[in-house]
Amino acid sequence: MIRVLVAKPGLDGHDRGAKVIARALRDAGMEVVYTGLHQTPEQIVDAALQEDVEVLALSILSGAHPTLVPRIMELVRENHLDDMLVLLGGIIPDDDVEAMLQTGVARVFGPGTDTKDIIQFIRERVPEND
Amino acid sequence: MTESELIDRISQREKRAIARGLTLIERDTEEGKKLVRALFPHAGHTHIVGITGAPGVGKSTLVNSLTLALRKQGLTVGILAVDPSSPFTGGAILGDRIRMQDSVMDAGVFMRSLASRGHLGGLSRATFGAVTLLDAAGFDVVLIETVGAGQSEVEIMKLAQSTMVVLAPGLGDDIQAIKAGILEIGQIFVVNKADREGADHTARAIRGMLTLALEHPEWFPPIVKTVAETGSGLDELIDALGRHRQHLRETGKLALLREQQTDHMLELALEDLVARGVKQARQAADWRSVLEKVALGDEAAVDAAWAILEKLVRGRTHGA
Numbered sequence: 001m002i003r004v005l006v007a008k009p010g011l012d013g014h015d016r017g018a019k020v021i022a023r024a025l026r027d028a029g030m031e032v033v034y035t036g037l038h039q040t041p042e043q044i045v046d047a048a049l050q051e052d053v054e055v056l057a058l059s060i061l062s063g064a065h066p067t068l069v070p071r072i073m074e075l076v077r078e079n080h081l082d083d084m085l086v087l088l089g090g091i092i093p094d095d096d097v098e099a100m101l102q103t104g105v106a107r108v109f110g111p112g113t114d115t116k117d118i119i120q121f122i123r124e125r126v127p128e129n130d
Numbered sequence: 131m132t133e134s135e136l137i138d139r140i141s142q143r144e145k146r147a148i149a150r151g152l153t154l155i156e157r158d159t160e161e162g163k164k165l166v167r168a169l170f171p172h173a174g175h176t177h178i179v180g181i182t183g184a185p186g187v188g189k190s191t192l193v194n195s196l197t198l199a200l201r202k203q204g205l206t207v208g209i210l211a212v213d214p215s216s217p218f219t220g221g222a223i224l225g226d227r228i229r230m231q232d233s234v235m236d237a238g239v240f241m242r243s244l245a246s247r248g249h250l251g252g253l254s255r256a257t258f259g260a261v262t263l264l265d266a267a268g269f270d271v272v273l274i275e276t277v278g279a280g281q282s283e284v285e286i287m288k289l290a291q292s293t294m295v296v297l298a299p300g301l302g303d304d305i306q307a308i309k310a311g312i313l314e315i316g317q318i319f320v321v322n323k324a325d326r327e328g329a330d331h332t333a334r335a336i337r338g339m340l341t342l343a344l345e346h347p348e349w350f351p352p353i354v355k356t357v358a359e360t361g362s363g364l365d366e367l368i369d370a371l372g373r374h375r376q377h378l379r380e381t382g383k384l385a386l387l388r389e390q391q392t393d394h395m396l397e398l399a400l401e402d403l404v405a406r407g408v409k410q411a412r413q414a415a416d417w418r419s420v421l422e423k424v425a426l427g428d429e430a431a432v433d434a435a436w437a438i439l440e441k442l443v444r445g446r447t448h449g450a
Contacts, residue, residue, distance in 0.1 A: 001157075001220070001247070026221035031245045036228035046235055047227060050242060052149040080146065129157055 002030045002126050004055040007044040008037050009072065012062035017090060021057060024115035030055075030122075041068060045075040048084060054126045057118075058105075060090040065100065073103040085125050089113065133161070137168055140267050143206070145240060148267055152242050155259040166259040173265035174388055176208070177375055180290030182252060182276040182315065187298040188322040189275050190229035191358040197233035199364040200271055208264035209234070209241040211275040212254050220247070226275060240264065251285030252276035255402075258289060258395055287315050288394040291387055292374045294318040294367075297336070299328035313339055317351050318370050324355035324363065349377055411438045 006022045008015050015037055022032045033051045035043070048056050056076075060068060069088060076084065088100055089109040097108045106125070109118055131139075131150070139147030151169075154162035181189050190211065197207045211226035224243035227234065234241040244254045253276060264272045276286050286293050295316035319340075321333045333353050340351060352370040356363030378384040411417060420438070423429040 001245070022223055026216065026223050027219055029220045031215070031222045031224060033224045033227060033243050036225075036231070039231075043231065043235060046145075049145055050149055050234070050240060051224075051227075052153045 002055065002122065002128065003033065003051065003053040004030050004057055004122070005033045005035070005044070005048050005051055005053040006057045006059070007035055007039050007047070008059050009039050009041060009044055009068045010060055010062045010064045011038060012060070012064075013037055014061050015059070017061070018057075018059040021059070021089065021115065021118065025057075025119065025122075028119045041071040041075055044072060045079055045081070048076075048081060049079050053084065055085045055087065055122055057087045057089065060088065060092070063091065065090075065092055066096065069100055069105060070103045073105070076104070085122065087118070087121070089118075133164065133168065136165070137266075140169070140263065141172065143240070143267050143269070145237075148240055148263065149242070151263050152256075152260055155263060156244065156254075156256040158256070162259065166262050169262050169266035173262045176261075176265040176269055177271045177371070178261060178265070178274065178289065178291045179271060179371060180274050180276065180286035180293035181296060182286055182293065183278060183296030183320075184301065185278045187278075187296045187301065188358045189278055189296050190226045192296060192320065192322055192356065193226075193273050193275050194230045194233050195356075195358045195361045195364055196273065196367065197230070197239055199361065199368055201233070201236060201238055203368070205270040206238040206268070207233075207240075208267065208269035208272040209239065209275070210244055210257060210260050210264070210272065211241070212244045212246055212252065212257060212277050214277050215245040215247050217248065222246075240267075240269065246277055252278070253285050253289065255398065258391070258398065261289060284315055288390060291378055291384065292317050292371055294320050294371075296320045296322050297332055298323040299326045299332045317349065317374050318367070319351055319353045320367065321353065321355045322358050325357045325360075329355055348381065349374070407439065407442045410442065414438075 004025050006018050008018050022034050025032050033047065033053060035047050058072065065088070073086065076082065076086065086105050087107055087109060088105045092100060092108050092110060100108050107121060136147055136151060140151050151165055154165055181193060183189055193209060193211070197209065200207050209230070213222055213224045213226060215222040222245035224245060226243055227241065230241055233239055242260065244256060244260065246254045249255045257274065261272055261274065274286065274290060293315050295312060297319065299321065319336050321329050333355060336353050354363055354367045354370055356367060378387070420434050424431050424434050
């Protein structure tokens with residue numbers, strides 16, 4: 001069973017996209033922990049640690065990704081969660097994608113992404129364990 | 131990480147080790163089973179508290195504020211929250227953390243969401259092992275929030291020492307309170323959202339029902355009114371939990387409960403073996419031919435089942 005944490009860091013109050021993703025992953029047979037809006041990087045990484053998820057899916061629409069994502073990835077490494085697959089979605093300008101990948105994010109999914117592509121991306125990288 | 135390292139780090143309540151251990155238990159691997167076995171003798175000190183009740187009564191919010199209140203008293207808290215898995219895809223949305231954000235960052239708190247994974251009764255199969263782990267890790271209190279589907283959640287009684295049933299005013303409680311299962315499992319009743327109209331009425335209705343049919347006359351379940359959002363009534367609730375545990379200790383029921391847990395663990399393991407046997411038998415090459423014999427009336431279903439069972443046991447003794 002693949003376990004995923006869908007998290008919304010920062011101050012934007014829109015989680016429609018995050019909920020669509022959570023639901024699609026559930027329907028693909030995954031267990032999705034959803035923690036709600038306005039999460040700090042510390043809260044997100046702590047939740048990922050306690051829930052021992054294989055995938056962390058971040059949704060950011062506020063434009064704060066250049067500060068939030070490096071901080072989250074720093075905490076991921078501090079907590080030795082390097083094995084975790086980190087995905088980023090929301091509104092990420094093309095010019096920022098490379099910088100996001102540099103922090104250790106595995107892939108950036110922009111608006112209009114087919115949820116099937118996200119599911120396939122996860123399945124190809126996370127082994128089914130039971 | 132070796133097993134003894136893992137156990138060592140779990141007993142130091144290291145979050146990462148606890149999280150890994152819970153994953154092993156949940157995946158039901160050989161490692162996970164060995165871990166539960168190794169940890170079981172270290173368990174038995176925690177106050178195991180079950181929280182059940184219909185969806186929307188505020189169980190998660192109550193767990194959050196109860197955790198905050200317990201922390202204020204210097205007690206450490208482990209939380210297991212069970213949500214339903216889809217019977218169709220096996221997937222699940224685990225949303226209990228949303229309401230627990232205030233309490234779960236604390237170093238003295240560990241919270242894990244569990245999907246029911248097809249297990250009925252309001253818990254997941256891994257819940258028993260998970261409680262053993264949190265108990266052995268030394269948490270003073272372990273709170274278990276059940277799925278919240280309603281009236282079939284009796285399994286929590288076999289696991290928890292104190293079970294609280296949470297209700298809210300205005301949710302058709304008069305009829306709900308009569309339904310079998312609700313009254314019998316509650317050792318403490320919580321009327322949450324007590325700032326709403328009808329809370330006194332709900333409390334009275336429960337009291338009335340309890341007076342009519344008291345299962346254990348030596349313990350009259352307290353009825354506590356709370357507003358989980360503000361923390362109102364939480365001191366009374368903690369007091370009620372303490373008194374219930376004291377009652378269990380004085381009457382010798384605490385020791386009995388541990389025996390009962392072991393009993394239930396054995397029962398679960400047996401059920402598990404049988405379920406696996408059924409699966410194996412269905413996949414075996416001769417399943418169709420046995421099926422035909424039964425269909426034609428050449429063999430009774432029960433005789434065929436015995437034959438299959440005997441074959442499975444022989445397979446096991448011959449090193450399978």
